[in-house]
Amino acid sequence: PETGCLSIIVLGASGDLAKKKTFPALYHLFKQGFLQSHEVHIFGYARTKLSDEGLRDRIRGYLSKGEDGESEDLVNFLHLIKYVSGSYDQEEGFVLLDKEISRHESLRNIQVGTSRRLFYLALPPSVYPSVCKMIRSYCMNQSDLGGWTRIVVEKPFGKDLSSAEELSSHLGELFTESQLYRIDHYLGKELVQNLLVLRFANRLFMPLWNRDNIANIQIVFREDFGTEGRGGYFDQYGIIRDIIQNHLLQVFCLVAMEKPVSLKPEYIRDEKVKVLQSVLPIAPEDVVLGQYDGYKDDPTVSQDSNTPTFASVVLRIHNERWEGVPFILKAGKALNSRKAEIRVQFKDVPGDIFKCQSQGRNEFVIRLQPSEAMYMKLTVKKPGLEMSTIQSELDLSYGQRYQGVQIPEAYERLILDTIRGDQQHFVRRDELKAAWEIFTPLLHKIDGGEIKSLPYKPGSRGPAEADELLAKAGYVQTHGY
Numbered sequence: 001p002e003t004g005c006l007s008i009i010v011l012g013a014s015g016d017l018a019k020k021k022t023f024p025a026l027y028h029l030f031k032q033g034f035l036q037s038h039e040v041h042i043f044g045y046a047r048t049k050l051s052d053e054g055l056r057d058r059i060r061g062y063l064s065k066g067e068d069g070e071s072e073d074l075v076n077f078l079h080l081i082k083y084v085s086g087s088y089d090q091e092e093g094f095v096l097l098d099k100e101i102s103r104h105e106s107l108r109n110i111q112v113g114t115s116r117r118l119f120y121l122a123l124p125p126s127v128y129p130s131v132c133k134m135i136r137s138y139c140m141n142q143s144d145l146g147g148w149t150r151i152v153v154e155k156p157f158g159k160d161l162s163s164a165e166e167l168s169s170h171l172g173e174l175f176t177e178s179q180l181y182r183i184d185h186y187l188g189k190e191l192v193q194n195l196l197v198l199r200f201a202n203r204l205f206m207p208l209w210n211r212d213n214i215a216n217i218q219i220v221f222r223e224d225f226g227t228e229g230r231g232g233y234f235d236q237y238g239i240i241r242d243i244i245q246n247h248l249l250q251v252f253c254l255v256a257m258e259k260p261v262s263l264k265p266e267y268i269r270d271e272k273v274k275v276l277q278s279v280l281p282i283a284p285e286d287v288v289l290g291q292y293d294g295y296k297d298d299p300t301v302s303q304d305s306n307t308p309t310f311a312s313v314v315l316r317i318h319n320e321r322w323e324g325v326p327f328i329l330k331a332g333k334a335l336n337s338r339k340a341e342i343r344v345q346f347k348d349v350p351g352d353i354f355k356c357q358s359q360g361r362n363e364f365v366i367r368l369q370p371s372e373a374m375y376m377k378l379t380v381k382k383p384g385l386e387m388s389t390i391q392s393e394l395d396l397s398y399g400q401r402y403q404g405v406q407i408p409e410a411y412e413r414l415i416l417d418t419i420r421g422d423q424q425h426f427v428r429r430d431e432l433k434a435a436w437e438i439f440t441p442l443l444h445k446i447d448g449g450e451i452k453s454l455p456y457k458p459g460s461r462g463p464a465e466a467d468e469l470l471a472k473a474g475y476v477q478t479h480g481y
């Protein structure tokens, strides 16, 4: 492993993402020994005028959940954090930031190793261009002894194909692709990372994973709360840009892509791009949009907003493996439950001698959250004297099977990947472009009011039309289990 000084700079340090995700993830890495005090320095940067202690006070509560607010780990971790305030588009702040980083690098005696600088942009997208320009001009690692500068960026990466390409070109002029880490935190989830293993390390699935055996696949995200406090942002983006075009599409890639040549990140990302490029244009009849009642009560939301808070979209892949198999990507806010899962439904058994088809089909469910699990719905003989059948499950629930194993937070894992220079779980530029190519025509139709969002009740399953779309796509509800 590389040694030498590691500076982690969180830009937007007093914002929500930094407080709720970035700093807690860094703290967990620190507690597990991945960030060594003698090598690491963490800098918060934002516009607010604050002291080091001021920033520490703001984040302390988010770190100490369930533990003593004065624990040794916490005190030691907070001690590593410094704060620099400055604007996002003026050089003074970045010159000062560079000076602070360099000062700490020299304290850490970088002669013995390399100087590594990781910039985490926990910022609104409007300031990305100027912040990146400033980092490029004033804050890059200049050490002759080697090391690196890496930039972590968060979605939204643009609003459609052309704005995303504009941002990509801008970043591409400033940094090389190997310096850019586009985070999609779904790629850091345990069961998402398990997908390649599941598909390519199990003989059982390989011959079945295709149009001959699979009837349809659903990738579903549900939340049981609305856009509280984020209405202003959300109304500009909507559920397709917020969840489907990135998180669900990344899961889709891993479910549908071909086997990569090896686990080399570039090979994996090549396959993801290929499957994205094989997706057919989305037909308007393959889309149902919804907006929950009460969404517009938020004063930051426009009164005539057509922004969907729910969407169900059928994707169809034009290739040898998947021709004719609908992939239903569905996401919604303010629904009846909080859950993210993949449901792979197999076709009916030909020549059913048990007359059991009406009970349901084989279905393989991968629950990403909460309570990570994989289970397979099977038809079995009903235990007893009679020869009749019932639906049952082969169940691998992580909580039971891996008791005591702490499943890492997505951000924790992805930040560690960034430090290690592993880009497998990050989105490459051409992948991002292909993702926008799929959704941009649809998004423009929605923005132009051509497709309307149907009302649904908060706490419901979403608009009934979405269930009709699912049935039309060939999904058969399982009964009697």
Ligand code: BG6
Pocket (backbone or CB within 6 Å): 185, 223, 242, 243, 340
């Ligand atoms: C974010 C979205 O990217 O993901 C949010 O902007 C959403 O709207 C969140 O709530 C969901 O993440 P998770 O990990 O809680 O499923």
